[in-house]
Amino acid sequence: MEWIDTHSHLYSTEFEGHVSELVERARAASVNRIITLGVTGETNRLSLIHAETYDCVYAAVGWQPQDLDTLGDAMELSPAQVEELRTQAQHPKTVAIGEIGLDYFRLPRVETDEVRKIKERQRRVFLQHLELAAELGLPCCIHQRGEGTFQDCVELMKPYVGRIKAVFHCFVGSVAEAQTYFDMGCLVSLTGIVTFKKAEELRETVRCLPADKLMVETDCPFLAPEPHFRQLCEPAYVVHTGNRVAGILGLKPEEFADLTTQTARKFFHKLK
Numbered sequence: 332m333e334w335i336d337t338h339s340h341l342y343s344t345e346f347e348g349h350v351s352e353l354v355e356r357a358r359a360a361s362v363n364r365i366i367t368l369g370v371t372g373e374t375n376r377l378s379l380i381h382a383e384t385y386d387c388v389y390a391a392v393g394w395q396p397q398d399l400d401t402l403g404d405a406m407e408l409s410p411a412q413v414e415e416l417r418t419q420a421q422h423p424k425t426v427a428i429g430e431i432g433l434d435y436f437r438l439p440r441v442e443t444d445e446v447r448k449i450k451e452r453q454r455r456v457f458l459q460h461l462e463l464a465a466e467l468g469l470p471c472c473i474h475q476r477g478e479g480t481f482q483d484c485v486e487l488m489k490p491y492v493g494r495i496k497a498v499f500h501c502f503v504g505s506v507a508e509a510q511t512y513f514d515m516g517c518l519v520s521l522t523g524i525v526t527f528k529k530a531e532e533l534r535e536t537v538r539c540l541p542a543d544k545l546m547v548e549t550d551c552p553f554l555a556p557e558p559h560f561r562q563l564c565e566p567a568y569v570v571h572t573g574n575r576v577a578g579i580l581g582l583k584p585e586e587f588a589d590l591t592t593q594t595a596r597k598f599f600h601k602l603k
């Protein structure tokens with residue numbers, strides 16, 4: 332049996348000095364591959380260092396919508412930042428463009444000029460990544476959170492349907508939303524949220540989803556699944572999420588582990 336943690340952030344300060352132990356514990360738990368996703372220029376570089384250090388670790392590079400403050404006044408990535416991203420994306424151990432997307436969750440509900448500007452910058456940076464993914468033939472890992480982001484993501488991605496593969500990570504949406512993504516050729520991936528006591532509605536949704544369109548992830552250091560709720564999350568815990576999803580879908584854990592690992596290997600085609 333083999334699992335893959337398709338979405339983690341190993342460079343997080345919470346893990347500093349402990350990454351080799353995390354990798355060891357993941358391996359002991361049959362989590363044989365870990366993908367770590369950068370969210371800024373700096374964390375993209377750190378992700379590649381981890382990928383170069385550990386055989387089982389692979390990287391994804393991108394600028395996450397919540398971390399665009401580091402761009403200062405700029406409304407999009409500079410040519411130099413795009414060039415660095417292009418070089419990093421061509422690294423043999425970079426398997427995807429991500430974490431990218433749209434996040435309006437923490438923005439004030441009143442549409443001031445400032446809010447409009449933040450959203451516009453997120454959309455422009457997202458498009459820069461989609462262009463790069465199309466150019467390089469790499470899949471994308473997408474973060475989509477907050478009112479209006481579903482519609483905006485679908486709209487922005489329409490011209491890329493058939494040209495790029497994408498996964499919507501940490502999926503907590505409706506069956507209809509998942510279906511829209513599947514119709515665009517995308518996948519969704521599930522975090523520890525699916526194990527939370529209060530997540531009955533999400534479990535009802537997952538019951539209706541096709542097992543071969545799903546991947547599992549930790550998004551560590553956040554969202555530790557039961558029985559580690561509210562603890563620091565780590566890649567080994569993806570097994571708890573996987574087992575729970577298997578149960579929801581009426582599959583044996585080993586069946587779902589095989590299926591989701593095959594799906595991930597096909598999706599992240601550079602994964603060895």
Ligand SMILES: [Zn+2]
Nearest residue numbers: 338368430550
């Ligand atoms: Zn993430």
